[in-house]
Amino acid sequence: MNQESLSQIFINACLVNNFVLAYFLGICPFLGVSGKLGTATKMGGAVMFVMLISSICAYGIHALLVAVDAEFLQLISYIVVIASTVQLVEMFIKKMSPALFKALGIFLPLITTNCAILGLALFQTNKGYDFIQSIVYALGAGAGFTLALVLIAGFREQLEYAEVPKVIRGTILTLVIAGIMSLTFMGFSGLGTQ
Amino acid sequence: MIQEAVKSSSNSFIMLRAMVGIGVLCGFLIVVAYEGTLPRVQRLKAEALEAAIFNVIPGTTQTKTFNWDGESFTPAKAGDSPLVYAGFSDSGELAGVAIEASGQGYADIIRILYGYDPERQQIIGFYVLESKETPGLGDKIEKDQHFLDNFTAMDVSLTDAGEIANAIIPVKSGAKQHAWEVDGITGATISSRAIGNILAESTAEWIPRIFNHKSAFKQGNQ
Amino acid sequence: MSVIIAIAVLGGLTLLLAVMLVIANKKLYVYEDPRIDVVEGMLPHANCGACGYPGCRPFAEALVGGKILPGKCTVSSSEGVEAIAEYLGVAMGAEEKQVARLACAGGTNVARNKAKYKGMETCQAASLVSGGGKGCFWGCLGFGDCEAVCDFDAIHMDEHGLPVVDEDKCTACGDCVEVCPKDLFSIQPINNRLWVACKNLEAGDEILEDCQVACTACGRCAMDASGDLITMENNLPVIHYGVEELTKDPIQRCPTGAIVWLDQKLGAIKGRDSNPVIRKSEREIGFS
């Protein structure tokens, strides 16, 4: 059992231990999709949604595995369930909104291999969160991911039109900005200890 | 159209076959790996825990795990929680009780283990099980000898009413005057305070309980 | 025991998911012609837009849809076009190689600037400021917008500030045509080697003060050309390609060298009667 209050869980997941900037989870989509603000927001939304789903899935599966005493299957069951759920969602979007599918392009399947999703599932189990706590944790982590993505996308969109040295353009610049943002988010550490 | 339909139905079968086949194969492989490593993993884990307990209760050579069922301490069975660990000396004397506690640190939750000697009514040892505090700063709570010295003889004696006489309080570096104060670390004020707060909270809950039932541990060893 | 549990759990899970995926695969499947991917893979990925489509993928879609012939891709090698045509089973629709041609010869050594332009150093910007200050309103401004816009490294500015097109590299994408504010570029079949390198609509020898190689509309080329090959329109000769076979005759008596023969190796060849241009340095800016 974990005693953390819901607000503390949310602030922790969103700001203090931001999944991208402090835990390095979900870096691939973070580097790939943060170029345009519109895509970043959509991606953020998609990740948050998938996080919520996988958090719920993980909670259920964990309960199941504990019941049959097969906790050693935790990782493989999590990833399989999450991956298939995401694939379902992907097919659904492709069918329902080809425009959205095109915008997110190849990154929808990449959500499957987004460490943030699996990381969330593993962490919530490790921390022993109950159902409500898990959901708040997923929302916080998703919000934090979106926040980081959107903030960086703002910069990258602005820096499209800047005299950035050619070798630095793209990934390197994004990494540097992410580093500075990561330092900046350190300002939030300790929130809630006082 | 018809051709396509036929093709996809056979496809479905292949898909099912492949997925289930791989699933079964994987399950088998995992179980083999799990069963194969389990004894050693458990032994290593137990050793690590034991080492931690030895660390916080000086003079311990063997340990026993107890479970608080709400009224009394009983030897723990698998799956029980919360747990405390009793340490016994060579001669079978109760050397102390190790208690786990956790709380919000600077970066994330800090999990600690501390040793309590019911006879002397003191905290006699302290060990950080898990922390993500800033390296070089916050992680001094694990390494800083001056800080660790706080916990070699920290007063947690009880009043007659069964409450802790002087709650543990963190003070700033160098200002420690009483045995129940936690002297902070320069530059890592937050982390060291967090430890003080975690201890204060945990001791208030556990120390009276353990003190009042200390006989249970002694009996438990028999 | 745990072996059985594990196999049961995983087998069950995978079975469940496989069933879900099978159903989803049927219900939610979106068809896309696989040939589009294949054709796109065969295209050069220059995304230059010369074919009239915004990029290679839309062009591939159009190809598969039968809306256009593969020969419209000017960047592909002929083998590439053939391969696509073969794959799709259509005619090639191949065309004669085309290149961009510049209708001006007024480099800094022969053409004069009347005023000194100050500001953004692009032709497009300069042309908006009193035409750019060049003595000949129609002439090349020489800031090299065409050089900058060319994706194929086919245009380079020479020492007199005139763009030179590399016929081998040019894909006739038309970017230079679009970017030139003086409309000096046009896309021409490579064998149209008889060429009027001037757009000055004025007549008479006065214009030579502004540019020594301008067309003075004397009309000799039209006289010397066989048949109706060349006619004079708006004080400029117009060559009607395809009417007659092209020869070097019309260029011979041109006094300024405004009409030239473009040799693949030697570049522009002037007629024997044209005044030679000796000057190498830039002409002084200004007017009397």
Add this chain to the structure above:
Amino acid sequence: MSSGTNHTEAKSTDEFIKGLWKENPVFVQVLGMCPVLAVSNTAENALAMGLATAFVLLMSNTLVSLLRNFIPKEVRIASFILIIATFVTITDYAIQAISVDLHKSLGAFISLIVVNCLILSRAEAFASKNTLGKSILDALGMGLGFLFALFCLGAVREILGNGTFFGLALFPDTFQEWIVMILPAGGFFTLALWLLIFNLIKQRKEATA
């Protein structure tokens, strides 16, 4: 005939070499960033993580290549993930059995090897289309390339951030550690630095070529 075998041999070494340098998964393809950044704070962690990843990559590439004709296209991703997850679980237990401390310091990132894009992308892009031998070579090359990259990061971060290399002190006691290097931000900066070095080398090569 003999020239033919020579030819294939040359190709096989290519599969191996490309992962190390030309198509280095981290520096060129920018794949699998999460563990690269997260567990590269010491050289030791980096090495362990790199080995674990390389092992999973090798095993999963092998199995995927073996099963490539058995798996239909529609469920290939799901199947690959299953296979990868299996080997990750195995690796996880193996590391636990080797050292609890190491397992603790690598944390959840062992489990997260499952979602390392590198492994999935090799399974999908290479192993599912190539023979066993080639897949193994590819996995070895890519795995070592990944290991190399992780090690590059880990070494820089540990030396600057802690003043040590594989836990051995390199400098006198008075050395001032650059703590930022072992913080998350340092991971970003170090990776950026290595990428910059790689790009500059590439640029120079292109310029001379």
Add this chain to the structure above:
Amino acid sequence: MSVQTLNISTSPHLTKGLSTETIMFHVVLAMLPMVFFAIYSFGFNAALVIFTAVVSCVLTEHVLCRISKKPTTIGDWSATITGILLGLTLPPIFPLWMTFLGGVIAIAMGKFLFGGLGYNAFNPALVGRAILQAAFPVAITTWYGAFQLDRFSTINASVLAFPFTEPIVDGTTGATPLSAFKFDGVTTDATDLAFGLVSGSAGETSAILIILGGLYLIRRGFMNWRIPMAILLTVFVFSGLLFWIDPVKYPSPLFMLLSGGLMLGAVFMATDMVASPITSLGVVIYGIIIGALVVVIRIWGGLPEGVMYAILLGNAISPHIDRLIRYRVYGTSKLQKS
């Protein structure tokens, strides 16, 4: 007849005659009193730190321009400003080698990587300081008491620490008013704060000189007064509200305003034109966000001071503010899009 040459160029043919260089130079001027006061109160130590910061910034800028084969841009004073600001935000006995490193980082990473002046997404000086803070957390929180007697006769050993070695502090160190409050609940007298009779970063101590410098720039029209105004008002109102709720637990708003780097940050750092929004409403929102973050971090966060982080976060948000807050274009209704 002589040849006559006319120049042609695009309209307008008049300019106001103000240049970026002038603006930057006046910012330097406005900061000079703070520099002198820093030297006066902290002695040679502060002089060395500020001087090193400036030299390293200017040198880095020059070298980077050379490397990228562009004309040097040190003449526009922007590197000097970054250097002075960096120096002013460091403790007066900060080791020189770290200061130098900070200057290099500020210019190379905070400015050059982003494309140089005009494109820096963050305030370069703060980028430098943030990295220094993360790299050397102990050194950057080792404060030196103001007005020590030997400040003009000796140089603290910490300042002269050999490159890459740990600084050794001798003499008295002091706690900043903010950390004194946060960790020990001790408040400092407002007059002391206003006149700078306390310890802290070299340039942040004297609120009055900072305000005077700001007023000078505002008077000349080289600074957007709305930014410091919005930040300071927000801090005042927000912390005033908290103080009103519980005066024991929360510090007084005056203390919040005058202590720490708030004044320096609000007046000279948050006002970095490049990294702040462009419209009047935008900068007000920007200021309010920064002000609120300062209070949140100072009161509920783990750190005693949060101005640096608040401004960096403000910088991060400003592209979004510019996207959302725009002037209504003449002849369009507010709702109309594009």
Add this chain to the structure above:
Amino acid sequence: MINGLKGEKNSIDAVLTLHRHTFRHGVHPPENKEDTNGLPIRRFPFSPLIILPVAQHLGAPSKLVVKEGQEVVRGQLLAEADGYVSVPLHAPVTGKIRKIANVPTISGKMVPGIYLEAAPSSTQELIEGEGVDYHTATPDEILAGVQNAGIVGLGGAAFPTHAKLKIPEGKHCDDLIINGIECEPYLTTDHRVMLEQPNDIFMGIRYLLKSTGAKRAIIGIEANKQDAADFLSGRLPDDIPVTVEVVPVKYPQGAEKMLITALLGKEVPSGGLPIDVHAVVVNVATTAEIGRLLPHGRGIQERVITITGPGVNKKGNYLIPIGTPLRYALDQVEVNGRISEVYMGGPMMGVAVSNLDISIVKGTSGIVVFTDQEVSRPDRIYPCIKCGACVDACPLSLNPSKLGILAKFEAYDEMAKEYHLMDCFECGSCSYVCPSHIPLVQYFRLSKSIVRKRKAS
């Protein structure tokens, strides 16, 4: 109903923004008008050779009705209007047509035109035509009269005035605004016209009121021409509803949209015309010309321009025949030293001249001459530091800073779509205030031309 609501909203807007009698933003360039604003209008000598481009207006070029070698009398029709958006051209001098050929223009382009040799001994008497009596004429007859007189906007735009006065079907005009702002530095043309031709102005207003059906006329004058405002206020005729309003000095208040906002508190919708807010704006010199020419049925053959600037010795306001070559005009006013820049129009929006062989046309409101010493164009361009000076200067509240950066990186479509590029009328306020000396106006002019080109193709 909807219109009423909209009007109300606009006036609420005006109250809220507290900008009554002026517009948002704008700049204050040095005025430099004192050299010529006290000098009365003087007649300029006739140039021996008059060079007349046939098209001196926006719209369809006029059609020539004379031949080479033909003798013409001052005021005689040379070219007739070809279509509705077109005006005729009249002979500015009595003389002989030497040749009909291309003539150079300010844009650098060569256009069809007439070389007219002035007869040296001629009395240069004007021929009289059939006048338009404003008492009896219908609005359409007045418009025809305006067109026949060849009148275009003399403020610089050279748009045929009758086409502007024509109220489109379904719209109506409430306010007639006479634009006496003249916000361009150096120019004093309108100022002098207001001081010296009050009767022509009021007569012009009579014609305009009748043709547009406006309920009132407002003469808008900037505070730096208080004498003209007082002068006109003292002579307001009783028979027409006309008032004089003085507005604070600010550039570019002379722009139609800005003036409407300043006087009426309304905003012309983006992409719309003044008539969309029930107003018509006519330049004061154009008004005077209508009042001068229409009663006599004459065509426009001369106009008032200010020739000034540091390079000119005999600065002044001159009544100059249209078609006078620039070279002749500059010789007459004795330009000193080496001139380096000559602008047609004022220094804020005027066009730099590349060739002295061009001539003064109907749309030329002034000539400003700079010498080497005066032109201190900053040679160094700094990157945009987002100081926001341009944002606070742009009268349209555009974001020139962002537009400039986008233009630099050739993101033209984004400029047009997201940042209202096409609304920009190139007043130059942004470039004027930019401390980084970024050629913003040039960027925008180029971007606009490219966007237009892309739209067309």
